[in-house]
Amino acid sequence: MKPKQSNLTPPEMGKLWAMYVGNTLGVCTLSFFYQHVEDKDIKKVLEQAIALSKEFIQETKQVFTQENFPVPVGFTKDDVNLEAPRLFQDEFYLYYLQYMGKAGLSVYSVAIPLVTRKDIRTFFMNALQKTADLMSNVNDLLRSKGKLTNPPSMPIPEQVDFVDHQTFLHGFLGKERPLHGLEVAHLNGCINNDITSKALIIGLSQGAKNEKVRKYLERGENLNQKHIELMSKKLNGSHVPAPSLLDHLVTTSTTPTFSNKLIMYHKIDMFSMKIREYANGASLNGRSDVGMLFAKQQLDVALYVEDGANLMINNGWMEQLPLVVDRKNLSTNEWGGKG
Numbered sequence: 001m002k003p004k005q006s007n008l009t010p011p012e013m014g015k016l017w018a019m020y021v022g023n024t025l026g027v028c029t030l031s032f033f034y035q036h037v038e039d040k041d042i043k044k045v046l047e048q049a050i051a052l053s054k055e056f057i058q059e060t061k062q063v064f065t066q067e068n069f070p071v072p073v074g075f076t077k078d079d080v081n082l083e084a085p086r087l088f089q090d091e092f093y094l095y096y097l098q099y100m101g102k103a104g105l106s107v108y109s110v111a112i113p114l115v116t117r118k119d120i121r122t123f124f125m126n127a128l129q130k131t132a133d134l135m136s137n138v139n140d141l142l143r144s145k146g147k148l149t150n151p152p153s154m155p156i157p158e159q160v161d162f163v164d165h166q167t168f169l170h171g172f173l174g175k176e177r178p179l180h181g182l183e184v185a186h187l188n189g190c191i192n193n194d195i196t197s198k199a200l201i202i203g204l205s206q207g208a209k210n211e212k213v214r215k216y217l218e219r220g221e222n223l224n225q226k227h228i229e230l231m232s233k234k235l236n237g238s239h240v241p242a243p244s245l246l247d248h249l250v251t252t253s254t255t256p257t258f259s260n261k262l263i264m265y266h267k268i269d270m271f272s273m274k275i276r277e278y279a280n281g282a283s284l285n286g287r288s289d290v291g292m293l294f295a296k297q298q299l300d301v302a303l304y305v306e307d308g309a310n311l312m313i314n315n316g317w318m319e320q321l322p323l324v325v326d327r328k329n330l331s332t333n334e335w336g337g338k339g
Contacts, residue, residue, distance in 0.1 A: 008067055011114040013322045020060040024074030026053040033093050036086040042093055045137050049097055052130055073319055079259040087203045087257055092249040094142050099196045101135040103273045149192055149243040179238040183290055186281030187231045191243050197270050198224035199246040204263050207256040220267055227297050261317035268308040274301045
């Protein structure tokens with residue numbers, strides 16, 4: 001059979017595929033949250049987020065159809081039990097939107113310089129702007145409710161200064177300098193990611209009936225807690241308070257709410273975002289001990305994500321991204337699937 005040709009480049013295929021699948025997951029989770037939200041202001045931003053995800057799904061699907069590209073399965077109504085009892089308190093939905101909004105901004109901003117088709121690039125630029133607007137509304141709402149977890153203010157420098165000694169880079173031996181603003185920003189941001197991830201894992205694990213999935217979630221919760229404690233110690237060492245846990249926002253419901261496939265993909269996706277966040281923190285860091293901490297945490301998360309991917313593959317839950325031609329093995333199909 002002659003392979004179908006496409007006007008989409010590999011980066012465009014990959015980013016559109018990830019956008020489609022990620023937003024189908026978003027519709028499932030946010031639609032469940034919407035069933036139980038009571039706060040009118042939070043309900044409004046959930047409506048905005050759901051509408052955005054549906055818009056992005058529809059526009060992405062339209063491109064796939066025009067290009068005769070097989071539309072991914074992603075996640076559907078079969079992956080969520082909308083009749084299940086409430087799993088989180090209303091306040092958690094804002095932190096969840098904050099976390100997932102950052103993930104969306106990362107995907108869309110990285111896509112813009114990689115795509116070459118003007119219409120696809122414009123699509124990602126619009127998605128980036130609309131997601132930024134959503135994030136702005138979420139942060140404004142968190143601030144108005146006194147729940148925005150920003151680090152405390154820093155004094156303004158008295159004058160412009162320059163580093164005059166290599167001790168600025170030290171972190172293991174000798175006297176440690178106080179953290180600078182970018183180090184505080186990324187430690188604080190990564191802790192916020194971990195506390196949201198930990199609360200989500202607690203809720204998901206309560207309804208998970210598959211033993212291997214439950215064990216995987218338990219390991220993820222422990223990893224989150226370990227990283228929270230290590231990064232909080234760095235902040236506290238410079239007398240900067242760390243964000244507080246969100247575990248109390250999880251209800252006691254044990255009713256299965258999401259499919260094992262959705263649970264596993266969601267946690268792999270969230271932990272993959274941590275790899276990017278830790279890398280960002282390391283690249284803008286100056287103290288050797290902070291850089292080493294980010295590097296170690298990247299390794300922890302990479303191993304966790306790999307084990308999760310293996311679990312998904314073993315159960316037939318992992319949908320395959322489009323691949324380039326394997327010219328060394330054209331006569332065989334080593335990677336699975338029908339392509």
